[in-house]
Amino acid sequence: MERIGTRKLRVMLVPLPLQGHLTPMLQLASVLHLRGFSVIVAHTEFNSPNPENHPDFTFIPLKDGVCSPSANLLDMISAINTNCKEPLEKCIVELQGQLSCIIYDSLLHFVDTVAHHLKLPTIFFRPSTAVYMQSYLSLLSLHGKMIIPLPGLCVSPVLCKHTVYNLMYDLTTKLLAESHLEEAVPELHPIIRFKDLPLSVLSKIPQVVIDFVKSFSDIKSSVAVIWNSVEILDDFSIHQQYQVPFFPIGPLHKMASSSSSMPTSLLQEDPGCIAWLDKQALKSVLYVSLGSLATLSSEALVETAMGIANSGQPFLWAIRPSSVAGSEWIECLPQGLRGVIQERGLIVKWAPQKEVLAHPAVGGFLSHCGWNSTLESLSQGVAMICMPFFGDQMINARFSVHVWEVGVEIGNMADRKSIEEAVRALMVDEQGKEMRCRAAEIKHKLHLSMVKGGSSCRALEDLVEFITSLSAPK
Structure with a gap:
């Protein structure tokens, strides 16, 4: 990439410390590093990324005052916005004008306040769809x-x-x-x-x-917006309301190329499930994961387990510890039921999801439809059973079922019969075969968007040029 004089351009990234936000921000860091930028990641002490997993970046912790995860995410985000302002300003001042810009998660409005005061340009990052x-x-x-x-x-x-x-x-x-x-x-x-x-x-x-929504809907003084999204999947009519350059450079886990293999998960992944998948028939396994935040009641867990068991399909199920109300893990599953479902499948505490979805044995994904999971599934041509809970998941599920036509939707309180029918529809019936064909077509289109001349590739080239221009002499 072009440099200003002999100085390598340096950017700072400030991620929100939640898995669905941290992962794409670290992938963005990898993308920028591959394009020749020096990357600093200023992060909270809470849910801190492991620097050993990313030796090419410089990590700077910001004292955040968050002692433990809060049941109220709004309170936690508010605390970060209040407590990290002074540490970030001190950090930037100590760098003495070495930064070209700061790219920050849209929920961390304190970053723009600090950067604007120090006359440093910011770029707004959205890990979701427009x-x-x-x-x-x-x-x-x-x-x-x-x-x-x-x-x-x-x-x-x-x-x-x-x-x-x-x-x-x-x-x-x-x-x-x-x-x-x-x-x-x-x-x-x-x-x-x-x-x-x-x-x-x-x-x-x-x-x-309302005040919180207004705070992250306002890009303030930011000079551009980066999206972990793709033109063929999204609707960017929102551009008319912001009047700054948009750079949809997703899917970031693919755009990061070889660096995407670096761990970004805050939870310990179980790689042993890949060896189990190696023994399964082609496209026969249903992968089940409801993300890093959603919780299930013990009753919902039993209904889901019974529905999957009654479908007769092999499955790999990632059940996050403490994601079932009142349980450390899956203790609330009756012993007999636990034995039945484990005969047909494998339950792990967390899985290397990108590797799982790329495995030839996986034929479907029962997902909460968070945007990272949706992009990872579409990028591998895997059709979905959509079980949305909150946030963007309802919209992602709606698009999966009714726009892209690669999914079947069930509610997050679905009973065992509904779940069994959905699994059979996806994994066995003609409807599922048609969805898999459409998912394969989307996978191909996403690949084309990332190669030279594709929309995401062009957007990334434009982003590199744009950041470079921010450091050019005025």
């Missing part, structure tokens, strides 16, 4: 116009001594709510319904949440 970002802007607009909460759904029932009247009221309200939730959201992609939005529209949204 459609998901647009959904938050739509929520703010609907809230401002008082369209949400949806009318008629927040009133209290008239107290009545006749229980039947209250039951009728509850049923009418439920039917009304379900009807409204199925409606398309104005100004969004027509496939997105009110029920797919990341926040509930059936009750008043607390002001603290």
Whole structure:
């Protein structure tokens, strides 16, 4: 890459310390390093990445005041935004003008405040789709116009001594709510319904949440936006509202090339599952993982296990420790059921997901539809059973099923019969074969986007040139 004089250009990346945000940021660091940049990662002490896994980067810890994971993510993110401001400013000052720019996770608005004060350009990083970002802007607009909460759904029932009247009221309200939730959201992609939005529209949204959404929807003084997304999968009409260059350079785990093999997981992966997959028939295994944040009730775990067991399909199931309410791991599974399902499959605490999805034995993925998992699945041509829980997962699932047509959706409280039917539809029925064909087509299109002349490759070339220009003499 071009250098300014003889000095190698240096960029700083500031990731949010959650798996779904940290992983693509470290992949972005690998992409930039491969293009000749010197990379500094300024990170929180909480969920700190292991520097030994990334010897080419310089790591600088920021004192964050987060002693332990918080059940309230908003509180944790707020604490980081407050407590890391001073340490970051001190760090930048000590570097004495060596940085070309700072690339920061969109939830860490303190970075732009510090950088703007020090007259250092920032680039906003979104690890999700542009459609998901647009959904938050739509929520703010609907809230401002008082369209949400949806009318008629927040009133209290008239107290009545006749229980039947209250039951009728509850049923009418439920039917009304379900009807409204199925409606398309104005100004969004027509496939997105009110029920797919990341926040509930059936009750008043607390002001603290509105303020939080406004904070990460505003790119402030940032001079560009980097997306871990791809033109063929997304809708970038949101560009009209930001008026800065957009660089959709995803899928980052593929764009990082050989460096993508470097560990980015905060959890210990079990590589032994690959040897187990080696013994399975081609496209026969259902891979199951619900991500790094979602939790299941013990009842939901049993229903999921029974549905998978009754399907008769071999499976590899990654169940994160402490992801089942009231259990350290899978103690709540009845011993007999545990024996039955382990005869047919393998349960591990965490899996090397990219390697698993690339394995020829894997024929489907039961996923929470986080964006990293969705991209990794599509990049390998693996069709999905979509079990979304929160955040962008509903929109990703909706696109998987109704736009890309590579998935079948079930609710996160699905019973064993629904799960069994979904597994059979994906792994056995003609419907699943058709979804796998479409997934293979998307895999090919994603490959074309990353090679010379493809959209992601061009966007990356433009990004390198753009960052280089930020250090050019004015």
